[in-house]
Amino acid sequence: MAATTPATPPPGAPGGHPELSPPTAPPATGGENPLLHAAKLVREAVPPLHPGGRPVIAAVAAAAGAVRLLTGRGTGAGLLATAATAAFFREPRRVPPPRPGAVLAPADGTVALISEVVPPAELDLPREPVTRISVFLSVLDVHVQRIPMHGRIRSVEYRPGAFLSADLDKASEDNERNALVLETQTGHLVGVVQIAGLLARRIRCDVRPGDEVAAGETYGLIRFGSRVDTYLPPGVAPEVSLGQRTIGGETVLADLAVEKDGAGTTGTGTTGTTIVGAEKDRP
Template identity: 80%
Template sequence: MAATPAGENALVHAATLVREAVPPIHPGGRPVIGAVAAAAGAARLLTGRGTGVGLLATGLTALFFRAPKRVPPPITGAVLAPADGTVALIEDVVPPPELDLPREPVARVSVFLSVLDVHVQRIPVHGRVRSLQYVPGVFLSADLDKASTDNERNAMVLETRTGHALGIVQIAGLLARRIVCSVAAGDEVAAGETYGLIRFGSRVDTYLPPGVRPQVAVGQRTIGGETPLAVLA
């Protein structure tokens, strides 16, 4: 069989590099991207203008819903950050009732996501989804402390194989109007895998098991599925 021309190999290699450099889009964002693209196309047909603005709006929307590949670190017992963002709060608090965890103070790490951050959420530990509870609420700015109790949110309890229970709460923000969660109670999940999405500005709270202390600081940047928030005993 004849060898493939060198020029073709170079093109295939370049295409592979480009494909690997462009992160995939979360399925929950595809309808929104399609709607923005359709609106931009309609505006172009009706006015004959706005091509550049329409392409920019579509591109920025696609960028918001990116879901880049992440590789969890080889740290036994690591509790990984469930989202990209900035550690906004670290406090000892009683978990909210919807988590159905013991009513005793535990460490809560709150990660705030700006509109420029990756907005998919990731599983922080290997384990099983013990429960899920959606709670309707208001849409205060997600960086406020009372957003944990007042805002629309989706609460999940994960149970590890070692018997630890963690609470992870997706919290809608000032601009967010939709929380997506793709797992169900009873599902076996792996650390680092994508499980949810919050559209346009939000926050994710992680409630650590009793006695487990955070290994991050307020103001620190986190990478979802890679940055260890804490290590289980």
């Protein structure tokens, strides 16, 4: 009689061989390579550069390379100088708050002045006192400027001038500057002035009269220390305080629905301005 061969228990069953069990499947990663995923995270964490800074960065890198070739030294200092210059021209992504009447800060920095003044002549606004909010940018701040509201560029005018310290009140009238007037979708006029400072010797403005613009989008750049003034429509109250830090394209400077009453306090109401366009989606 032939001998009967005992059946082999299936892998993983009692008496089976653990070493023959199928390996555990790795956790699902969505099919994405881990290295590519890590590179994507790093790329998203590093802000892009404003195009206006690329020639400056290239010049600093070239100078650092020349010093290294001529002296055989200075590699670390050259890399540091190039990296610092690149950081100055960063243009981080910003998300405007969903407030249709909000006037957003045009720049990163510190609120240095809040005052009632007659707008400068180049803005061609009514010659009556309005609230001016001045944001001072140090050399460590992001130096791109952003549109404060949805609307259309009504005018742009450049004025040459001095290079006084940008935190001085008279810098608004004496320094080199570039002024624009934004006509909002509700018919209000908002003035924004880029002002050069002690170290700032170049103002760049990338919008022209007639351009349709969106709140928070980048429109200009000031190199190496500066100031940006925002002139609110008559009667609109500020929502920031002296010394407050602002984030360009996100911090709300004022709301067009909040007005100052005769006693200088604020309240909610309408300005009586005719609506010239319906609110529409923007990027």
